[in-house]
Amino acid sequence: MALALAIFGLLMLFVIIPAQTEAVDYGWLRPDTLPVVTCWVVTACGLWQATLTPAQVRPRARVVARLLLYLIVAFSAVWAMTRLGFLVLAPILVLLLNLLAGERRVAWLAAQTVCVPLVIWLLVDVLLGRPLP
Amino acid sequence: MRRLLTVLGLSLFFVSTLARAEWTPDGPLHLQIGFGAGGSTDTLGRLIASEIEEQMGWEVIVENKPGGGGVAMFSGISQAPADGQTIGIGVNIPILMNLVLRGDKLPFNADSFDYLATVTVAPLAIVAKADAPYNDFRELVAWSKENDGALLGFDAKPQEMTIRAINANNEGQFKLVSYKSGAESVQGVLGGHVAAGYSGGAHIQYVNSGDLKVLAVATADRHGYSPDTMTLREQGFDYAVEPYFFLAAPRGLPDDTRDALVAALDAAIASDRVAEMVVNTMHAEPRNLGAEGTRSKLVEGVADIRTLIDAAEG
Amino acid sequence: MTDPGTLLLGISDAFTLTNLLFVLAGIVTGQVVGAIPGIGPVMAMAIAIPFTFVLNPLAAIAFLVGINKGGLVGGAIPAILINVPGTPDAAATALDGYPLARQGKPQKAMKMALYSSVTGDTFSDVVLITVSAPLAIVALKMGPVEIFALMVFAFSIIAGLIGSSLPKGIAAGALGLLCATVGLDPEHSTPRLIFGHFELYDGFPLVAVAIGMLAVSEILRRLAVISRQGLPVIHLPEEQPREDRRVGWREYWSCRYTLLRGGCIGTVLGAIPGVGSTAAAFISYAATRHASREPDQFGKGTLHGIAATESANSSVVGANLIPLLTLGIPGSVSAALLISAFMIQGIQPGPLLFEEQGRLIYGLFGAMIMANITNLAVGLIGLRLWTRVVRAPEASIFSAALLLCIVGVYLSTGTLFVVLVMFCFALLGIVMQAFGYSTVIFIIAFFLGQRFELSLSQTLVILDGNPAALVNHPVALLLLTFAFGVIAWYGVQGRRE
Numbered sequence: 001m002a003l004a005l006a007i008f009g010l011l012m013l014f015v016i017i018p019a020q021t022e023a024v025d026y027g028w029l030r031p032d033t034l035p036v037v038t039c040w041v042v043t044a045c046g047l048w049q050a051t052l053t054p055a056q057v058r059p060r061a062r063v064v065a066r067l068l069l070y071l072i073v074a075f076s077a078v079w080a081m082t083r084l085g086f087l088v089l090a091p092i093l094v095l096l097l098n099l100l101a102g103e104r105r106v107a108w109l110a111a112q113t114v115c116v117p118l119v120i121w122l123l124v125d126v127l128l129g130r131p132l133p
Numbered sequence: 134m135r136r137l138l139t140v141l142g143l144s145l146f147f148v149s150t151l152a153r154a155e156w157t158p159d160g161p162l163h164l165q166i167g168f169g170a171g172g173s174t175d176t177l178g179r180l181i182a183s184e185i186e187e188q189m190g191w192e193v194i195v196e197n198k199p200g201g202g203g204v205a206m207f208s209g210i211s212q213a214p215a216d217g218q219t220i221g222i223g224v225n226i227p228i229l230m231n232l233v234l235r236g237d238k239l240p241f242n243a244d245s246f247d248y249l250a251t252v253t254v255a256p257l258a259i260v261a262k263a264d265a266p267y268n269d270f271r272e273l274v275a276w277s278k279e280n281d282g283a284l285l286g287f288d289a290k291p292q293e294m295t296i297r298a299i300n301a302n303n304e305g306q307f308k309l310v311s312y313k314s315g316a317e318s319v320q321g322v323l324g325g326h327v328a329a330g331y332s333g334g335a336h337i338q339y340v341n342s343g344d345l346k347v348l349a350v351a352t353a354d355r356h357g358y359s360p361d362t363m364t365l366r367e368q369g370f371d372y373a374v375e376p377y378f379f380l381a382a383p384r385g386l387p388d389d390t391r392d393a394l395v396a397a398l399d400a401a402i403a404s405d406r407v408a409e410m411v412v413n414t415m416h417a418e419p420r421n422l423g424a425e426g427t428r429s430k431l432v433e434g435v436a437d438i439r440t441l442i443d444a445a446e447g
Numbered sequence: 448m449t450d451p452g453t454l455l456l457g458i459s460d461a462f463t464l465t466n467l468l469f470v471l472a473g474i475v476t477g478q479v480v481g482a483i484p485g486i487g488p489v490m491a492m493a494i495a496i497p498f499t500f501v502l503n504p505l506a507a508i509a510f511l512v513g514i515n516k517g518g519l520v521g522g523a524i525p526a527i528l529i530n531v532p533g534t535p536d537a538a539a540t541a542l543d544g545y546p547l548a549r550q551g552k553p554q555k556a557m558k559m560a561l562y563s564s565v566t567g568d569t570f571s572d573v574v575l576i577t578v579s580a581p582l583a584i585v586a587l588k589m590g591p592v593e594i595f596a597l598m599v600f601a602f603s604i605i606a607g608l609i610g611s612s613l614p615k616g617i618a619a620g621a622l623g624l625l626c627a628t629v630g631l632d633p634e635h636s637t638p639r640l641i642f643g644h645f646e647l648y649d650g651f652p653l654v655a656v657a658i659g660m661l662a663v664s665e666i667l668r669r670l671a672v673i674s675r676q677g678l679p680v681i682h683l684p685e686e687q688p689r690e691d692r693r694v695g696w697r698e699y700w701s702c703r704y705t706l707l708r709g710g711c712i713g714t715v716l717g718a719i720p721g722v723g724s725t726a727a728a729f730i731s732y733a734a735t736r737h738a739s740r741e742p743d744q745f746g747k748g749t750l751h752g753i754a755a756t757e758s759a760n761s762s763v764v765g766a767n768l769i770p771l772l773t774l775g776i777p778g779s780v781s782a783a784l785l786i787s788a789f790m791i792q793g794i795q796p797g798p799l800l801f802e803e804q805g806r807l808i809y810g811l812f813g814a815m816i817m818a819n820i821t822n823l824a825v826g827l828i829g830l831r832l833w834t835r836v837v838r839a840p841e842a843s844i845f846s847a848a849l850l851l852c853i854v855g856v857y858l859s860t861g862t863l864f865v866v867l868v869m870f871c872f873a874l875l876g877i878v879m880q881a882f883g884y885s886t887v888i889f890i891i892a893f894f895l896g897q898r899f900e901l902s903l904s905q906t907l908v909i910l911d912g913n914p915a916a917l918v919n920h921p922v923a924l925l926l927l928t929f930a931f932g933v934i935a936w937y938g939v940q941g942r943r944e
Contacts, residue, residue: 074849
């Protein structure tokens, strides 16, 4: 992780910041001043950390896998929402999350899948007149 | 509540003003605001929306689409279907600046829209403390030379360009201090942190209370609250910046649709409530240039900004 | 000052049944939306403003102020109960509130949060009502150089939260600053690091970063570790000694200095635009731990931790009104919304407000006092309710909360792109936590970053890049000395440990 941080810092410094900032030839604080300074700090801290005894991080594989799974599910649900809309995706998301979390009682699942998105939709879209995706 | 108002509006509409315009939106009209909630554009947009709902009986949904001073919102508008269901309200200056400085990266140009109306122009001016040793901008330029530089607060790019042009061509010695808003720039002037500063309306109550004086009007025409103050142009600096609040729709609206929208907006902008807000809180007058006027403001604005940038680069 | 007649007239305007109802409605709305992760008082205010068109000015403003105040109380509730802050400013409250709840004393934690919140709020309201005019003059004298120095001072206090690993702490802060530089740069307004997304011109939206890092990352983590179906989020013991459910006067009184410190920090930072209540809460937390005789107790459920954060974040609200009412400058998004509500009523906040609208302003002060009392009452009833809600199974609570975060961020920014940004920050938060990089430092650096860079730019222009010119700014010099003093003190303390 420490080395990854240092590499990220160098990548930002030499590739991304030059490409993603505009050069300005006057004034005190140039657009890239603070990003460059922070990236040097990040790089330095990454290298410094790498010289220390590595931290004992032993993430449990199962938890990490599940975390990633949830993240992917949520992320793709939102992405799909840009095409299909809230009313289609929200119930699917709630259902999936509950199933993944081990909820198996059918009535409870059904109630949530219907009610949670419906209540949000009623409140936001119908009552307050604010558009949902 | 809003439903109730809509229904009320609708019934009024049918009873009194039968068929003001033939076209009506097929479903709700989406009015997008190029800024976040809170602030002049947001407030104006919401007032106009509620006026349209009341006067026309249309359902208007207001959406905030902040980002880049309206660039994000107008990018979306330029891609939206030209059916009159989606219109946007923003300020011309950030749009013009981005068109000129990085037009190649934008998904739209000045011709990508059907322009509908302007609401008002912000009373941009350069102000200083009432007891400052200079009374107009010419004196401030001279003062900056004598004192080896003067600090000047600004909050938008064209203002910076104007002052840099004056530094380059009129021997001003200004050092520019960037502020987040006109109100903060005024605070800098009041606190004595800068010699003078730009303001788009926040200064007026201080001018009235005698704490500030106006050195120059930065728009093209003089302002009502200080009729004797000359514009920058009149003082011999050929630069003017006019921040207009304007509304536009995707290009290619059918004629009847455009006419109906223009008429609806004109009525809303002329309403007492909008006028009251513009006069009382923005210290300006409602000014609707109409569809053609708005269009030429934007299209000519691009050329003006380009000239300004050339002058600034010296 | 205005004559006492106007004052009395104004205050008596406030205490009508109609206004009480609007304040009550505002407080209830605020507490509910505050307690729901993803949506918060800012959004509720934005949604409510069009509805205030038809109200009279006092009722409209009182309603909105009620939402704002209620939201600060509400935000602490999920922070304490499920470690997911309902609003970003309650994130610091979770540091000690959640551990206390885990010890089976959620009611005690929530009551302490409520009392501290109302105390801090009342403190800053009293400051606002009594000395806002002189304070505004002091605020005017605080120029960019002084604000820059104050930022440095704030960062030095925050350094106390770095924890065991110095490089990790510094790296987290630098990353936060880096993320804050995304968007238009403060001096030349050129876009930076936006990768072609115009939505990022104004920087990463605060809500997306705060909700992603503070709420969504915790929600996902909790979902991932759910072990059995149908388990409630928090275990509430059936039988509990009375002391564990309430906060006694002696306990409250023992926190008096903490509360006062929080109130002062919140009031000072609230009077300066752009610092915000989240940073205030963390700064107060760090300062309290710094001053405490038992710093090890922090993070394990000490009442002082809760008192420090809640008093600070709530006192920001009253203090935000100081620049708003006297100068017309909004100190935060919710203050900008209040200005908008004033404008819709045809009133411009600013120097002439007290002269032209004295009666309304004193009415508003009356309404604020009324709101604080209402907040306390509603809060006491509300927390019984919330302890019921968290008896629902974990999976249900967290999946609903996740959906609400999505909806909330979408509603406040109007695009799903920002929702995806929110998930990216959730991932970043999870990774940082897993490897021991402080997300707290990251968030504060991010929140202060834009203001920091702006005031740095202003300072460089004003001083002409010459540090020696600082002698003309004694206040700034003093603050910078303090900052170095604090850092040195941390250094000495660190070595001793």
